[in-house]
Structure formats: C-alpha cells, structure tokens
Amino acid sequence: MNHEAVTVIGMGSMGRALAEAFRAAGHPTTVWNRSPAKAADLVARGAVRAETVADAIAASPLIVVCVLDHDAMYTTLAADEAALAGRTVVNLGSGSPEQAREAAVWAARLGAAYVDGAIMSTPPGIGRPESMLLYSGDAAAFARHVDTLRALGDPLDLGPDAGVASLYDTALLGVMWATLTGWLHGSAVVGADGVKAADFTPIANRWPAHAVTGFIGHYAAQVDAGAYPGDDATLDVHLATMDHLVHASRDRGVDTALPELYRAYTERAITAGHGADGYARVIEGLRG
Amino acid sequence: MNHEAVTVIGMGSMGRALAEAFRAAGHPTTVWNRSPAKAADLVARGAVRAETVADAIAASPLIVVCVLDHDAMYTTLAADEAALAGRTVVNLGSGSPEQAREAAVWAARLGAAYVDGAIMSTPPGIGRPESMLLYSGDAAAFARHVDTLRALGDPLDLGPDAGVASLYDTALLGVMWATLTGWLHGSAVVGADGVKAADFTPIANRWPAHAVTGFIGHYAAQVDAGAYPGDDATLDVHLATMDHLVHASRDRGVDTALPELYRAYTERAITAGHGADGYARVIEGLRG
Ligand SMILES: [Ca+2]
Ligand SMILES: [Ca+2]
Numbered sequence: 001m002n003h004e005a006v007t008v009i010g011m012g013s014m015g016r017a018l019a020e021a022f023r024a025a026g027h028p029t030t031v032w033n034r035s036p037a038k039a040a041d042l043v044a045r046g047a048v049r050a051e052t053v054a055d056a057i058a059a060s061p062l063i064v065v066c067v068l069d070h071d072a073m074y075t076t077l078a079a080d081e082a083a084l085a086g087r088t089v090v091n092l093g094s095g096s097p098e099q100a101r102e103a104a105v106w107a108a109r110l111g112a113a114y115v116d117g118a119i120m121s122t123p124p125g126i127g128r129p130e131s132m133l134l135y136s137g138d139a140a141a142f143a144r145h146v147d148t149l150r151a152l153g154d155p156l157d158l159g160p161d162a163g164v165a166s167l168y169d170t171a172l173l174g175v176m177w178a179t180l181t182g183w184l185h186g187s188a189v190v191g192a193d194g195v196k197a198a199d200f201t202p203i204a205n206r207w208p209a210h211a212v213t214g215f216i217g218h219y220a221a222q223v224d225a226g227a228y229p230g231d232d233a234t235l236d237v238h239l240a241t242m243d244h245l246v247h248a249s250r251d252r253g254v255d256t257a258l259p260e261l262y263r264a265y266t267e268r269a270i271t272a273g274h275g276a277d278g279y280a281r282v283i284e285g286l287r288g
Numbered sequence: 289m290n291h292e293a294v295t296v297i298g299m300g301s302m303g304r305a306l307a308e309a310f311r312a313a314g315h316p317t318t319v320w321n322r323s324p325a326k327a328a329d330l331v332a333r334g335a336v337r338a339e340t341v342a343d344a345i346a347a348s349p350l351i352v353v354c355v356l357d358h359d360a361m362y363t364t365l366a367a368d369e370a371a372l373a374g375r376t377v378v379n380l381g382s383g384s385p386e387q388a389r390e391a392a393v394w395a396a397r398l399g400a401a402y403v404d405g406a407i408m409s410t411p412p413g414i415g416r417p418e419s420m421l422l423y424s425g426d427a428a429a430f431a432r433h434v435d436t437l438r439a440l441g442d443p444l445d446l447g448p449d450a451g452v453a454s455l456y457d458t459a460l461l462g463v464m465w466a467t468l469t470g471w472l473h474g475s476a477v478v479g480a481d482g483v484k485a486a487d488f489t490p491i492a493n494r495w496p497a498h499a500v501t502g503f504i505g506h507y508a509a510q511v512d513a514g515a516y517p518g519d520d521a522t523l524d525v526h527l528a529t530m531d532h533l534v535h536a537s538r539d540r541g542v543d544t545a546l547p548e549l550y551r552a553y554t555e556r557a558i559t560a561g562h563g564a565d566g567y568a569r570v571i572e573g574l575r576g
Contacts, residue, residue: 096532097481098539120495122520132494156491167481168491170533171474174547175492176500177530177567178473181550182466183504184571186459187511192576193385193455201508203444203456204463205501206420207408212464213493216471223475223485232410242465244384245458251386253576257549259462262469279465283472288480288541 003027004148007050007060009076010093011038013123015066018092018152021127022064023047025151032056034076054080057087062145066092070099074106085111088141090149092117092133096170097163104137104162113141116162118169119152126152134169137162185249185258192252219280228274228281235282236275239266291315292436293348295338297364298381299326301411303354306380306440309415310352311335313439320344322364342368345375350433354380358387362394373399376429378437380405380421384458385451392425392450401429404450406457407440414440422457425450473537473546480540507568516562516569523570524563527554 003026008019011033019042023029029047031039032055039049050056057063057080065073073091077084089112091103100116107114115137125131131153135142139160149155158164183204187197215232222228242263249256265282274281291314296307299321307330311317317335319327320343327337338344345351345368353361361379365372377400379391388404395402403425413419419441423430427448437443446452471492475485503520510516530551537544553570562569 094529094532096536132491134491161481164478164481164483167478167483167536168488170529170536171477171488172492172495173529174477174533175467175470175474175495176503177526177533177550178470178546179463179467179500180503180507180567181553181570182463182470184507184511184568185466185574186463187508188571188574189459189462190452190455191511191571193449193452195452195455197508197511199446200456200459201504203420203422204460205504207460207463212467215464215468216489216493219468219472220475220485220489223472223479238465241382241458241461244382245462245465248384248455248458255574258466261545261549262465265469279468280472282469283476283479286473286476286543 004062004145005030005060006062006064006148007032007056009033009053009056009063009065010067010072011035011042012066012068014092014119014126016042017123017126018064018066019047020045021151022148024127027148027151028060030056030059052079053077054083057083060087062088062090062148064090064092069093070095070103073103081110088113088115088138088145090115090117090135090145092119094169095166097167100137100162100166113138114162115142115145116165118165120169120172121153129154132156134158134165136160136164181258185254188254189245189249189252192254215279219278222278222280223283228277228279230276230278232278234276235266235270235279238279239263239270239275242266292350292433293318294350294352294436295320295344295348297321297341297344297351297353298355298360299323299330300354302380302407302414304330305411305414306352306354307335308333309439310436312415315436315439316348318344318347340367341365342371345371348375350376350378350436352378352380357381358383358391361391369398376401376403376426376433378403378405378423378433380407382457383454385455388425388450388454401426402450403430403433404453406453408457408460409441417442420444422446422453424448424452469546473542476542477533477537477540480542503567507566510566510568511571516565516567518564518566520566522564523554523558523567526567527551527558527563530554 005028006022007030009032019031032050043049104114118134121131133153134156136158190200245259268285269281293316294310295318297320307319318338320338331337392402406422409419421441422444424446478488533547556573557569
C-alpha cells in the first residue's frame with residue numbers, strides 16, 4: 001500500500017488524534033499549530049512539525065484542517081492560500097452547511113478541491129473502524145483520498161454537496177440530544193420511585209437497540225413515501241399512552257415539558273384527521 | 289421439562305400471541321374470551337377454550353390476564369374471584385404503577401399471588417428470546433413461573449414492588465417517543481435539503497447503537513452518584529452546538545420546539561453554575 005502524505009492543521013485534542021491515527025497507519029504526517037508545543041508528542045513519535053503554514057501545505061497533497069471554525073480556517077490558510085492549488089482540503093472543524101458550501105466556492109477559486117467532514121466520535125474513538133466520519137463535497141478528491149481517510153474511522157460518502165456532512169452532523173446530534181433527554185426524563189420518573197439509573201439504563205439501552213431502531217427503519221420508508229399507515233400502533237393509541245407518562249411524571253414532580261411536547265405533536269396530527277396513522281405522520285407537522 | 293398448565297384471559301391480538309407462544313412451547317393452554325370466536329384458531333391448534341371464567345381459572349395455577357385495563361380485569365375475574373386463592377395472576381394489560389400496587393393488595397386479600405408485567409414488544413415479537421417482558425410483584429410466584437413465562441420472551445425481574453414494571457413501561461415508551469421525535473426532527477432538517485429519510489436513517493440508527501448507548505451507560509453512574517463531570521463534552525459546548533441545530537431548523541422552516549426544549553434545559557443548568565458539567569446534569573432540573 002502506497003502511504004500518501006497528509007498534513008493536519010490544528011492540534012487541539014481532536015486534531016492531535018487525527019494526526020496520530022494517520023501516523024500510526026503509516027502515512028508521512030506533517031502537523032502545524034499556532035502553538036508549536038502542542039505537537040511535541042506527535043513529533044517524538046515520528047510526525048514532522050512544519051515551521052510555517054506554507055511548509056505544511058507544501059508537504060502533502062491532502063490537507064486536513066481541524067480548527068475552531070471556518071473563520072479560523074481562512075485566517076490560518078491565508079498565510080499561503082495560493083499553494084493550495086491542486087491539493088485537497090478536508091475540513092473536519094465545525095460549521096454550518098452554508099459555511100461548507102461557501103468554503104467549496106472559496107477552494108474552487110484557488111484551484112483546490114474541498115471536502116467537508118463531520119466526526120461522529122470523541123477523540124479516543126478516532127482510528128477505530130466502527131467510528132463514523134461523514135464526508136461530502138468534491139467527489140473525485142474524496143475518491144482519491146478515501147483510503148487515507150479510512151485511517152480515522154469508517155468514511156461515509158454523503159455525495160457532492162459540501163453542505164450535507166454538516167447538516168447530517170447537526171441532525172444526528174439532535175437525535176442524540178433527544179434520546180439523551182428522553183433517557184434522563186425516564187430515569188427521573190423511575191428514580192422518583194427509588195429505581196437506580198444503573199438498573200433502568202441497561203433495559204433502556206436494550207430497548208432502542210432491539211425495538212426503536214427497527215421502528216425507525218420501518219418509518220423511514222413511510223417518510224419518503226409521505227404515507228403513514230398505522231399498522232403497528234396508531235396515533236390515537238400513542239396519545240392515550242402518552243397521557244399515562246404525562247400523569248406519572250406530574251404525580252412524581254418530574255418536569256412534563258418533553259412528554260407534553262410530543263403529546264402536542266401527536267394531538268395536532270390527530271386533530272388534522274390522522275388519528276389512524278402511525279407515529280411517523282408527526283413529521284408533517286414538523287416540516288415547514 | 290415439566291410443562292405447567294397456563295390460562296390466558298383476553299384474546300385481543302396480544303392475548304392470542306401470548307396463548308400461541310405458551311401452546312407452541314408445549315404448555316397445556318386454556319383460553320377464555322368474552323367473544324369465544326376470537327379463540328377459534330388457537331383451539332384448532334390444540335388450546336382449550338374454557339366455557340366460563342370459573343373453568344378458565346380452575347384449569348391452571350398460572351392465570352395470565354391481557355385485557356384492556358385494570359377495571360376490565362376486575363370485572364372479568366369477578367365471575368369466580370374466590371377460585372384465585374393459591375393461584376398466580378400475571379397481569380400483562382396496561383395500567384399505572386398505582387393500579388398495579390392496588391391489584392397486589394386485591395390479590396393478597398383473595399389469597400392469590402400477583403405479578404404485574406409489561407410487554408416491550410408488538411404481538412409478532414412474542415415468543416422471540418430477544419423480546420423483553422418486564423415483571424414485578426410477588427417474588428416467590430415469579431420464581432415459580434418464570435420458566436413458563438420464558439415462552440413469551442426474555443423475562444426481566446424488576447423486584448417485589450408490583451408498580452415498577454408499569455413504571456418502567458411508561459418511562460421506556462418515553463425514551464422511545466423522545467428518540468422517534470428526535471429522528472423525525474432530524475429527518476425533517478436533512479429532508480429540507482433534499483436528503484431522503486432512507487439515506488439519513490441507517491446512519492441515525494448506527495449512531496445511537498455505537499455512540500449514544502455508550503454515553504448513556506457512562507452517564508447512568510453519574511446520575512446515581514449525583515456528580516456529572518464534563519469529561520466528554522461540557523454543557524457549555526452542548527449549548528453552542530444546540531444553537532447550530534436551532535438555526536439550521538429555523539432556516540429550513542422546521543419546527544424548533546424540540547431543540548429549543550433541551551436547549552432550555554441546558555441553559556438552565558448553565559445558569560445555575562454547571563456549565564462545565566456534562567449533559568447528565570440536566571436530570572437535576574427535570575426532577576421535582
Ligand atoms: Ca464539519
Ligand atoms: Ca402492565
């Protein structure tokens with residue numbers, strides 16, 4: 001295997017994890033950071049510290065950027081922007097879909113390829129094959145570098161629109177917050193009757209793994225079809241059981257805003273005449 | 289293996305699935321329903337239809353009840369309540385924790401053992417070892433019948449408080465609704481930019497399985513300890529990234545109430561001085 005050279009710009013905890021994963025996979029790895037001391041460990045293990053951004057860019061056809069935001073990326077690369085011509089910038093820092101699309105235009109103007117990415121892992125997960133990294137943007141550049149990027153975790157190709165990786169990122173975090181908040185609420189409800197979170201949680205974790213993800217897979221086709229047959233449970237049935245949770249929460253002095261919110265979505269769909277539909281119908285009320 | 293006789297009262301779609309699972313596992317199975325026709329298929333396969341509730345009770349030491357609610361259970365069993373003495377009633381219908389605790393008192397008065405249960409599966413999942421059924425109540429009775437109950441799916445013992453199975457049931461449904469609603473919201477956000485739910489969903493389903501359940505397992509110990517070190521991501525960091533989702537939703541005309549709700553919980557905890565804590569700290573604001 002030909003080990004492509006790669007440059008990592010930004011040595012926060014995530015940038016260091018990225019550089020270490022490239023280095024450990026055998027890629028000649030050049031690193032740059034505003035404060036050079038951050039790279040000391042990596043350099044001791046064989047990475048090369050570039051003295052300047054210009055040197056960092058010159059060292060590799062693939063420039064992976066992991067700095068605070070898009071402004072920090074532009075400011076850093078401005079030191080030798082023209083040298084990006086013919087290279088690929090993979091931006092793994094955070095930003096909005098709109099910022100990613102602007103960055104693709106910026107890169108094109110410089111003759112560089114731009115791929116935007118999102119890391120669905122904490123730094124210790126970098127380099128593990130089960131960790132997901134999402135990429136979207138220049139398709140040819142992604143194809144050229146995907147074997148190198150595989151050193152970071154499983155690289156998922158979300159297509160040529162540079163904004164999509166970032167959009168998935170924020171939407172997936174939303175699923176996470178919703179799930180975490182639902183679990184915390186459930187833990188508060190059972191906790192009020194003396195149940196430990198350590199007892200409730202293995203069951204709560206087993207339930208989504210074996211049931212909820214199955215429902216979601218089934219409902220995805222309904223969402224795309226715009227038809228939501230209530231073949232498992234109808235909104236009418238959901239509403240009645242949601243009332244049990246609202247009451248059980250209130251009786252225990254536990255905040256009811258979360259169950260009242262999805263109860264309201266459910267009731268709104270029922271009022272619109274969809275009580276015999278399944279839960280996926282709720283998306284129609286969420287959309288603009 | 290000695291195949292204990294079992295009676296199933298209530299032949300809705302779930303009651304029929306329960307009786308069929310007992311029958312298929314080799315248990316002499318007696319069934320009763322207000323409308324006898326509902327049991328015809330089961331009887332054709334070898335179950336015995338009791339003519340009266342009294343016959344149904346007399347047939348087995350284990351009486352599994354799956355009727356609409358607690359009132360329907362009392363009304364049905366009233367036909368020969370005294371015959372319940374020395375038997376075990378396992379109630380798999382729906383109801384509140386308080387109703388389950390009342391039922392335990394009712395059964396004790398009759399000299400019967402009471403176990404309350406919750407079925408975390410749809411009827412087609414009954415009989416599969418990965419399906420979870422939750423039980424709480426009379427510990428000796430549960431131990432006596434657990435091998436029979438295993439025919440329905442994995443029987444989980446939640447201890448002697450009859451109310452706990454029902455409380456887990458409603459709390460777990462809450463985790464499900466929160467997760468489903470979060471996934472529908474995420475699907476609406478990416479859908480606004482043309483991404484199909486069928487493309488988003490496999491990634492959304494993989495993300496909880498490999499990451500979110502890990503966080504939850506880690507946070508459960510924090511909830512029980514009442515200490516929430518922000519060792520992965522702090523509430524301050526969560527708040528900033530939640531703002532991205534609120535904005536991305538609003539820009540796309542997608543309802544923002546769900547992200548605004550957990551954003552408000554997060555902000556409340558930060559305002560109370562816990563910005564450096566992790567997300568599990570939010571439970572303190574949910575509790576009464
Ligand atoms: Ca990104
Ligand atoms: Ca129940």
